[in-house]
Amino acid sequence: MANANLSNAKTAKNDEFYTQYADIQKEINAYLDYDPDVFRGKTVLLPCDDPEWSNFTKFFAQNFELLGLKKLISTSFAPESKRYKLPYQPTLFETAQPYYSPDKTKTHGKIFVLERDITGDNRINIDDLEWQYLEGDGDFRSKEICALRDEADLIVTNPPFSLFREFVAWLTEADKKFIIIGNMNAITYKEIFPLIKDNKMWMGNGFQSGNAYFKVMMLKEYADGVYDAETGLVKFRNCCWFTNIDHGRRHEPLKLMTMAENFKHSKHKDIRERKKYLHYDNYDAMEVPFTDAIPSDYDGVMGVPISFLDKYCPEQFEILGATQRGCHDDVPDIKKYDDYWEMTQLGKPTGSSGNKTNENANLQQNDGKKNYFINKQGYIIQSAYQRIFIRKKQ
Numbered sequence: 001m002a003n004a005n006l007s008n009a010k011t012a013k014n015d016e017f018y019t020q021y022a023d024i025q026k027e028i029n030a031y032l033d034y035d036p037d038v039f040r041g042k043t044v045l046l047p048c049d050d051p052e053w054s055n056f057t058k059f060f061a062q063n064f065e066l067l068g069l070k071k072l073i074s075t076s077f078a079p080e081s082k083r084y085k086l087p088y089q090p091t092l093f094e095t096a097q098p099y100y101s102p103d104k105t106k107t108h109g110k111i112f113v114l115e116r117d118i119t120g121d122n123r124i125n126i127d128d129l130e131w132q133y134l135e136g137d138g139d140f141r142s143k144e145i146c147a148l149r150d151e152a153d154l155i156v157t158n159p160p161f162s163l164f165r166e167f168v169a170w171l172t173e174a175d176k177k178f179i180i181i182g183n184m185n186a187i188t189y190k191e192i193f194p195l196i197k198d199n200k201m202w203m204g205n206g207f208q209s210g211n212a213y214f215k216v217m218m219l220k221e222y223a224d225g226v227y228d229a230e231t232g233l234v235k236f237r238n239c240c241w242f243t244n245i246d247h248g249r250r251h252e253p254l255k256l257m258t259m260a261e262n263f264k265h266s267k268h269k270d271i272r273e274r275k276k277y278l279h280y281d282n283y284d285a286m287e288v289p290f291t292d293a294i295p296s297d298y299d300g301v302m303g304v305p306i307s308f309l310d311k312y313c314p315e316q317f318e319i320l321g322a323t324q325r326g327c328h329d330d331v332p333d334i335k336k337y338d339d340y341w342e343m344t345q346l347g348k349p350t351g352s353s354g355n356k357t358n359e360n361a362n363l364q365q366n367d368g369k370k371n372y373f374i375n376k377q378g379y380i381i382q383s384a385y386q387r388i389f390i391r392k393k394q
């Protein structure tokens with residue numbers, strides 16, 4: 001029970017992390033490099049934000065004219081509705097306004113709109129943002145925010161991690177263009193993977209060297225990342241941008257060696273020493289444990305790490321399926337790789353004939369979270385990695 005509470009607290013707190021300006025700028029620049037008019041004449045919605053101090057609002061408001069935007073709308077979620085309650089103090093910006101309401105400040109969301117010059121300096125910029133309280137709390141699923149979504153051409157945000165699946169469904173049901181932040185593991189969710197497979201969603205340009213740093217608004221204890229006391233930032237492993245807008249990196253084919261070259265020059269000792277790639281027993285595909293070890297001259301199906309998707313170029317490869325977590329409609333559930341059976345979190349091998357080996361399994365090592373390989377002697381030997389199945393395009 002205590003663990004469940006801790007885990008709930010952690011999940012709630014992990015919804016409260018805030019994106020850095022430089023990361024937003026770097027990501028948006030990648031789309032502009034590919035198509036300088038990508039935002040021109042568009043209405044952009046930034047939901048799940050805190051517009052008074054969010055870097056998303058700041059970036060898009062400051063660059064309103066440069067991007068050629070038609071309208072910018074940014075909305076926030078009421079403090080009282082947040083799953084993790086931060087100590088709340090309305091900002092000076094809010095209290096100084098004649099329409100400040102002590103009744104609404106905690107229970108209502110806010111909407112900030114930028115579309116015209118109100119300061120009279122003949123420019124549209126951050127000083128022209130107009131705000132008011134929303135009717136409701138700003139939940140992205142509310143009618144009020146759905147109407148704003150329907151009005152928008154493009155939606156950009158870092159949505160709450162705990163509602164990522166719902167958020168993506170909310171975007172796709174309205175067929176919207178989007179640029180959002182999520183956890184790379186989301187790739188394997190059964191609601192998300194089909195979108196990736198069908199090229200309806202892909203990885204964005206990405207964080208600097210793959211390292212995503214966020215500002216956290218809570219005590220660092222449960223922040224699911226590495227906290228840097230000096231900067232007050234948390235480094236999250238596995239965070240990435242997801243989008244359905246094109247950028248140049250997506251069309252750069254991976255530079256790969258042939259199979260023979262890999263056996264000679266691969267930086268992975270395993271590949272050089274073994275001089276062969278393993279084949280799955282239950283699926284006609286070749287296991288490729290590292291993205292940079294994908295042979296350029298293999299025409300069959302290959303199982304590759306999920307991090308491959310960050311390098312995925314749709315002109316070079318097609319995605320056929322994935323293992324685990326209910327998204328393996330296209331590959332069988334029974335997982336046997338050479339000598340090893342893959343085991344579920346309950347300690348049961350996923351394949352029926354694997355039950356025998358399970359009797360002696362060293363279940364102590366099973367932390368209940370990961371899948372494991374179990375060998376013929378019944379010992380858990382290593383965690384099983386998720387794989388994406390791909391094939392070279394002809």
Ligand SMILES: C[S@@+](CC[C@H](N)C(=O)[O-])C[C@H]1O[C@@H](n2cnc3c(N)ncnc32)[C@H](O)[C@@H]1O
Pocket residue numbers: 014015016017018019047048049050054055056076077082083138139140141157158159160161163
């Ligand atoms: C990960 S934070 C990102 C904030 C901001 N977009 C940024 O990156 O700087 C997600 C925000 O969504 C809010 N949120 C949580 N549930 C929400 C919901 N159902 N509807 C709208 N916002 C929600 C959280 O309170 C939090 O402020």
